[in-house]
Amino acid sequence: MTVSLDDRLAALRTLRTAGEGRIPDSVATEADRVLERAAERRERSPGYTVVGVFGATGSGKSSIVNALVGADVARTHVRRPTTSAALAVIWDPDGAADLLDWLAVRERVVREAAIDPRATQLVLLDLPDFDSIESGNRAIAEALAAQVDALVWAVDPQKYADDVMHAQFITPHARHREVTLIVLNQIDLLPAADVPRVVASLREIVERDGISKATVMPVSARTGSGIDTLRTAIGELAAARRARDSRLAADIATLAGRMPAPGEPRRLDARAVRHLRDEVGVAAGVDIVSAAVAGSYRKRSRQVTGWPLLSWIARLRADPLTRLGLGAARQGDDPSVHRTSMPSLSSAARARASLAVRQFADAAAEGLDENWRSGIRATVDRSVATLPDSLDLAIARTQLPARGSWWWVIFAITQWAAIVAGLVGVGWLLAAALFPTIGLPPPEIPRVEGWAVPTLLIASAVLAGVLLGIIAAALGALTAAARRRRARRLLLASVEDVVQELVVAPVAAELDRVRDFSAARAVAAA
Ligand SMILES: Nc1nc2c(ncn2[C@@H]2O[C@H](COP(=O)(O)OP(=O)(O)OP(=O)(O)O)[C@@H](O)[C@H]2O)c(=O)[nH]1
Ligand SMILES: [Mg+2]
Numbered sequence: 001m002t003v004s005l006d007d008r009l010a011a012l013r014t015l016r017t018a019g020e021g022r023i024p025d026s027v028a029t030e031a032d033r034v035l036e037r038a039a040e041r042r043e044r045s046p047g048y049t050v051v052g053v054f055g056a057t058g059s060g061k062s063s064i065v066n067a068l069v070g071a072d073v074a075r076t077h078v079r080r081p082t083t084s085a086a087l088a089v090i091w092d093p094d095g096a097a098d099l100l101d102w103l104a105v106r107e108r109v110v111r112e113a114a115i116d117p118r119a120t121q122l123v124l125l126d127l128p129d130f131d132s133i134e135s136g137n138r139a140i141a142e143a144l145a146a147q148v149d150a151l152v153w154a155v156d157p158q159k160y161a162d163d164v165m166h167a168q169f170i171t172p173h174a175r176h177r178e179v180t181l182i183v184l185n186q187i188d189l190l191p192a193a194d195v196p197r198v199v200a201s202l203r204e205i206v207e208r209d210g211i212s213k214a215t216v217m218p219v220s221a222r223t224g225s226g227i228d229t230l231r232t233a234i235g236e237l238a239a240a241r242r243a244r245d246s247r248l249a250a251d252i253a254t255l256a257g258r259m260p261a262p263g264e265p266r267r268l269d270a271r272a273v274r275h276l277r278d279e280v281g282v283a284a285g286v287d288i289v290s291a292a293v294a295g296s297y298r299k300r301s302r303q304v305t306g307w308p309l310l311s312w313i314a315r316l317r318a319d320p321l322t323r324l325g326l327g328a329a330r331q332g333d334d335p336s337v338h339r340t341s342m343p344s345l346s347s348a349a350r351a352r353a354s355l356a357v358r359q360f361a362d363a364a365a366e367g368l369d370e371n372w373r374s375g376i377r378a379t380v381d382r383s384v385a386t387l388p389d390s391l392d393l394a395i396a397r398t399q400l401p402a403r404g405s406w407w408w409v410i411f412a413i414t415q416w417a418a419i420v421a422g423l424v425g426v427g428w429l430l431a432a433a434l435f436p437t438i439g440l441p442p443p444e445i446p447r448v449e450g451w452a453v454p455t456l457l458i459a460s461a462v463l464a465g466v467l468l469g470i471i472a473a474a475l476g477a478l479t480a481a482a483r484r485r486r487a488r489r490l491l492l493a494s495v496e497d498v499v500q501e502l503v504v505a506p507v508a509a510e511l512d513r514v515r516d517f518s519a520a521r522a523v524a525a526a
Pocket of ligand 2 (some may be wrong): 062063083126127
């Protein structure tokens, strides 16, 4: 996979934002530095290649620069350390000025003849020693090692195997292998027969440092042996004009390697969402409210359709919905400020809801790295805090089925008609008994099949009342059950909206963030 530097930089920016709070602070800071450095380097002298010569004191860095240039531009000495400030050799004073200012290199030498015909846009840096006893030297070398486009490591036959140098300086730059040249200097001090052995040994050590297929160039700054090959290699680096991007790409890849993989995020499971909704619904009192809807219906049904002489008793009982603060009285209330008076989100209910939310989050975060898992947990913990209020509001806003039934009025009229018929029967019988006592002729009492009509009237009125009562109760129970189911559905839909907004969506966003991070990490590390 070939990835452009722009893609890599975009990936690093994604890693930085998506990884906020999830990657170690040190890595985040370093990412900011790399992004800043890349932007700054790309603004300056894009055609130029900055090659720095790094190494331990006395390895011959300054001597190598002089040999490359063909003149004593850099001071060399037996005294250690000699070089204490970076020196730039340039061939075009204007083109690289801005770049050198950014590199903070003040000592500059301008030369006429290029070290290689292809290397006119080159900045060659002689640097202070990397492992210096002078902390200033070390700081300069370290800062420039982070800024140059290509690194030349100068080692000498005495110290080429020094563990500290490899572990502290070369290994951290292993990713820069494409823009790294390893130079074994002072080979004139070795018996000629030993050179291949030392080169092979150095190559092996450098491979262990992580720089595979390293080219180790044996040179002597004193005799000039191997210097031409080194010039050609530097000329090629400059001509390719890829060192700068390659270096920045390696920086990004190194950083991406220091960011732990977040793990494979799961898809959110619809069943898990439903289970969460149901659990939170129970906690929010969906069952209590839907039972109250049914209870309220039954009460009002009894009030209207019950035997009129007793139905006033039903009127005395409070409406279960009103008791929850959800009765007809709230119609016209501003629902945005309305609160139910349910005891629903008692501490037990709260605990049940937050347990369900945390279980949902933990299941969603399964398979992720700990940092990301705890990130998801922290996200839902914030949701849990606002959940009770949002649920109460959602329940209060739900349009519950509260209207009466059309058949109530038919039953009511029939009940009253039966009562009137019964009263007519009673009046009739009373008249028959009392009229003679006040000298009036008693009303005639016809008979049907041997039964007195007024008695039949009373009996059928009582029978009708009982029958109507039974039928109305059965119809009422059926309708109340249907109401309860409908209320439950509506309430659960309201709860689902809240759960979606406060829990599911934030968790899904976190999982998307993990996916973005993983994808960016693959691009950055490619
Ligand atoms: N025999 C031999 N001596 C060399 C060679 N290159 C450098 N020297 C000597 O090694 C000593 C140190 O050389 P410098 O070029 O000053 O070394 P440096 O790496 O720049 O040292 P600092 O600036 O102190 O970090 C000098 O006395 C050089 O003459 C070489 O190829 N062969
Ligand atoms: Mg020097």
